[in-house]
Amino acid sequence: MQLRNNLPNTPEISTEELTLIDRYWRAANYLSVGQIYLLDNPLLKEPLKPEHIKSRLLGHWGTTPGLNFIYAHLNRMIRNRDLSMIYVCGPGHGGPGMVASTYLEGTYSEIYPDISEDAEGMRKLFRQFSFPGGIPSHAAPETPGSIHEGGELGYALVHAYGAAFDNPNLIVACVVGDGEAETGPLSASWQSNKFLNPARDGAVLPILHLNGYKIANPTLLGRMTDEDIEHLFRGHGYEPFFVEGHEPADMHRQMAAAFETVFDRIRTIQAEARDGTVSEGFPRWPMIVFRSPKGWTGPKEVDGKKVEGFWRAHQVPVSGCREDDKHRKVLEDWMRSYNPDDLFDANGRLKEELRALSPGGERRMGANPHANGGLLRKELIVPDIRDYAVPVKTRGADMVQTTEILGKYLRDVMKRNDANSNFRIFGPDETESNRLGNVFEVTDRVWMEKIEPYDVHLSRDGRVMEVLSEHLCQGWLEGYLLTGRHGLFSCYEAFIHIIDSMFNQHAKWLKVSSELPWRKPVSSLNYLLTSHVWRQDHNGFSHQDPGFLDLVANKKADIVRIYLPPDANTLLWIGDHCLKTWDRVNVIVAGKQPEPQWLTMDEAIRHCEAGIGIWDWAGNEDGAVEPDVVMACAGDVPTLETLAAVCLLRDAIPELSIRVVNVVDLLALQSQDQHPHGLSDEMFDGLFTTDRPVIFAYHGYPYLIHRLTYKRTNHQNIHVRGFIEEGTTTTPFDMTVLNELDRFHLAIEAIERVPGLKDKAGSVIAMLEDKLAEHTRYVREHGEDMPEIRDWKWKTSKTVG
């Protein structure tokens, strides 16, 4: 079976042009090697001496020449066709290549004037790379034109698709390394072509760079036959074109021809979709399979061992060049093989005929504004949250699906920003399940495969992205945000851990970006975590894990926020607030099941603005003296159980003075010097007292509250209950009992912690323990909670308002 595409006869590509491109490529390679090795003597005006060499040789050469080769040829296409293109560099540790190519096109010096286009600038360019106080070794926020770090492999292609959505005139060239191609997230990313609509979205051109080796092994795809590669990518729905070899002149001709062909295909696909010729199915987008030697043009052998075309070229192909004269000679020969005098003038400036090869202005990939998305970001148009407020006349009387209310708000956000095409909702097949289904009144799920007549809310133009891969949801959204748009990721709480490491990397990106004045702010990454630990009625233990918040709290304080709204009106305020922020990661945890509602909209606004507060309608302190006990809560289920515990206590021990504190902005618990939202010690002490017992019911693992509050005066008296890793499929209330977060345990602990009360209230404790036992008997008998639990209502002690 012959599947493989044969490239058409090379169109009008002159040998002269290809020779120029080859020189441009050599210039990029020269600059890449210089960055890894040289402290000085950048133009090799004199023989290399030990003092010209860095004392620590760091960086990754192996992938770099291939990256430079692709960059140079993409420049040709941009110039010839006036394309708007960005370059996603999957092998991000090929940082020297991205830096070299953006330096050659002039963008680097525009952003960093100190790195000028002359010998002195080149010296600094070399020196700063992977050097203390300089730039990191990977493509990074510091790198012009980059929206992708690539240090953690797996996310290049999904970032590329995220960038292309709703950018009809953008082409995202995405280099996928064959190491990266082994990862799970990248393996799934190929499916993104089934979510890209050529009529409204841009194009992604995947360039699978098979250089055959990882750190110390061949790669799986590198060793696959072309036939298997062809099958695999046809199976994924692509049309692969092969560029293979090592002889530069031949490779230039192949690559130029392949690019002519694939950019023609892209133009045709887009034209047919946009003029309506084709309106069914997803197109067979072209892709390039680029086989070139690892460490191409570098030393063939060092000390008798194979280097070029092998994994030994992965990092620094020849080491010890400062100490070892022979190795230094290898380096010098290697660098001179690029013939720097043929590339740069006497002042170190790229020769004019080569300068002419890069596009101009914002067409340069290092200067394309899509890669600095904050430049293009438009504020989201949001409605007034008061229009969606749940009326609360009697506290806790009505049961409302909290996330459903947010869904109505999101529907209108979707509608109001439709003309700007800059808002999408992402989730692993759970938008409806998470009760956000109202958005389907104004949009659909995007679906490019076949649509059946009985399908529901699927269309080619949908703005809800659903796929059963948290990695894809996260990666698409990152790419979408980094190119200047807005979005929300709604996810089952437990499974957000699947993207822990992607979250880490995005938080790192934001931290570094926010320190670079030329990087403009991008919209925050907003998570709505629902179907949370306390309500996994269908699924049980595997779906019960609230630990993502612990991970988030480890990141730089000015990047992260954690919100635990107790009801619908607070969720509305928080959702609205998060959508308006930038350069942050906002995590909202809110249940999707019917829950009692506590605060009016006005109260919710005040409460959320403060982030934390006393619910005086719930407590019974007289205000003159400190209460006997503080019942604190964070999260919807803990709030419910705390209020139920307060009722039990107030009924049984009316003389007990109780304060209820609710926390909605979790990091307010931290000190002001640790987090910008942190309360001052005075305010904290004002809420939690300096010496009264605090019974704190918390949504997640209890330890987080301790580590947030350990510096507070009253910390010794803060007793936290939360999820202690006891789970299964059982009733919602039984889940709280198994983890001792239920009303009865809370009330018992309050009694036990108030000095002197335990002895007096022994009969109350006995009553509460009986209730616990009665619950357990009942639930095991009936499979549901006791009526008094199911029908429990807050006893309004003060009227609302």
Added chain:
Amino acid sequence: MQLRNNLPNTPEISTEELTLIDRYWRAANYLSVGQIYLLDNPLLKEPLKPEHIKSRLLGHWGTTPGLNFIYAHLNRMIRNRDLSMIYVCGPGHGGPGMVASTYLEGTYSEIYPDISEDAEGMRKLFRQFSFPGGIPSHAAPETPGSIHEGGELGYALVHAYGAAFDNPNLIVACVVGDGEAETGPLSASWQSNKFLNPARDGAVLPILHLNGYKIANPTLLGRMTDEDIEHLFRGHGYEPFFVEGHEPADMHRQMAAAFETVFDRIRTIQAEARDGTVSEGFPRWPMIVFRSPKGWTGPKEVDGKKVEGFWRAHQVPVSGCREDDKHRKVLEDWMRSYNPDDLFDANGRLKEELRALSPGGERRMGANPHANGGLLRKELIVPDIRDYAVPVKTRGADMVQTTEILGKYLRDVMKRNDANSNFRIFGPDETESNRLGNVFEVTDRVWMEKIEPYDVHLSRDGRVMEVLSEHLCQGWLEGYLLTGRHGLFSCYEAFIHIIDSMFNQHAKWLKVSSELPWRKPVSSLNYLLTSHVWRQDHNGFSHQDPGFLDLVANKKADIVRIYLPPDANTLLWIGDHCLKTWDRVNVIVAGKQPEPQWLTMDEAIRHCEAGIGIWDWAGNEDGAVEPDVVMACAGDVPTLETLAAVCLLRDAIPELSIRVVNVVDLLALQSQDQHPHGLSDEMFDGLFTTDRPVIFAYHGYPYLIHRLTYKRTNHQNIHVRGFIEEGTTTTPFDMTVLNELDRFHLAIEAIERVPGLKDKAGSVIAMLEDKLAEHTRYVREHGEDMPEIRDWKWKTSKTVG
């Protein structure tokens, strides 16, 4: 192009046999529906009444009939060919199916005698499902024959391969749902065929179950054409066979024929590999693509809406059956459509002719000992760690690559257990990079694709598993351990976050398993995290994240251990110890760069057995009174910086009395009531005093130490320094300075925290601050650390021993 396999003419499969299998399948379906719906009236001896129906209807029907269909046909193959087979159920929420099928074959009642094979047992079987105090809704540790939960989708196939390695006589049938097939980890798992050696390993039979829908959407693979599916899996190196339709008789015949064919192929592949006929390349293993309707045999429509063959069949296809007479009628008709009287005798026992369809004894998939790996586990044979001890004559004098020493020990573990074929090392292309390369003296990396003459340490029989996917490493190892073997996963510290969620699920599995007496202990999951946060010279910020430990510390205390060995001898003891444990997750963090060595082997053994201790050779307290300050450390780099700080302090302020405490078993810091390794308060106070300042240099995020120690007497005085999310490519020492964990910051803080010392030692503080400034100038000038940092040695104040 016609690729699709045409099945051969059906071999001798009698219609009578298929009719029996159909009845068996109906019995499994009947029992599955019963579990979701019924409290009583299990055999439908009377019409269904409201009180027969559960009050909360929970579970997942959609995938279940397909799972049952496959199970019944696998039974046929096991019987006919006397196969040893286990069943990995990717759609783990099809729990009712796994329970039903193991009940029908008798294993369920053998393990849980209370669930007997009669009407009363069936009633209990139904009632317990997803019921408080009963069993979870998913395939779970409670489910006989399961090594896979499936609640978090993505890991079925990688678990299956892990189980098959080194089990030449085992066949692992693995059902992959089309929802799961969208995930990243599953997408990458197909590549596992390139690591399975048919000569020494068992076989994996992937059965891709395309029922077309997820929770509320079609699936990507479900909507793909057969041609694309064929391409995709041929590209992955498989030979796919299609079984498609919905008419049961036809489907039975197709499935029986397909299984005959694929099991023939498996036999041929294994025979050719084992007799040496084929010794190159990886075989084209067969797989099944099974297209059947979601919710097959369930209600076609409910309330006029399509259910069977659509996503509405995903969970409970008809709800409200207790309250709604019409819905109850739908349920009753549905259950009666299976004709229970034709399946079970009057006592509720499966009829004899159907009982005969399941294999016997340990051939039953619910009773195969491989799925309860502890039954088969052999202790690992380990050498004496003293044979690998690093001699320490002068403390800190010699620089040793700590992990390299462990590598020698691991080499000999590998050698000693070679005959048992039950130990493997897993890692994402980093075994050599992590300095464990000595293992390659006795084994290789397994590689089934082409091997070139210049390749290094690749072979078909290697016992080191390297692939650039942490997901695959983790999943293979889990499958390997759960089937009774041993292993170690060595990983870059930052990227272990990629499998956070898999770790969570495995920890949950261990927690539940350890509560089930019939589940025998399996070997611990051992992580060696190296290339850690403090030594990312080549890579920088993206590679700097020590947060995995925070995640681990959230899990049940009896499941997890965290070790931070400060040198090679301690690492040897810990590595050896971890390999001998069971039912735990052990996390070891140790650097791979040359580091000073502190303890003799005898001291290391004593120190590690205690988990924490005073290094009296490092401090200068006289023992009669409490020291002025405690300098505590956990982790190799923090230990080095602490000892350097102690030197600075002892030189500058000889009268300052210092105690040095080193923590190697991190969870010893917790209270005894929180962790089995936790120190008593007395012992803790004995080490850390009750009132002296403690300057604690810690490897990871400092907050973890606070949350482990917040209950301790002296917690207010514990001042922790660790990684505060400042990173880049710089020198190792500069990394500690950026995070204020370096010797100078530690010494300054010690002076500031000792009451009254700051005023007296102002000049010392000024000297230390000058040193910091000098460092920063030097490192930015030279790109390496000052000689006094690079050449620093501990001043031995007491002789060793």
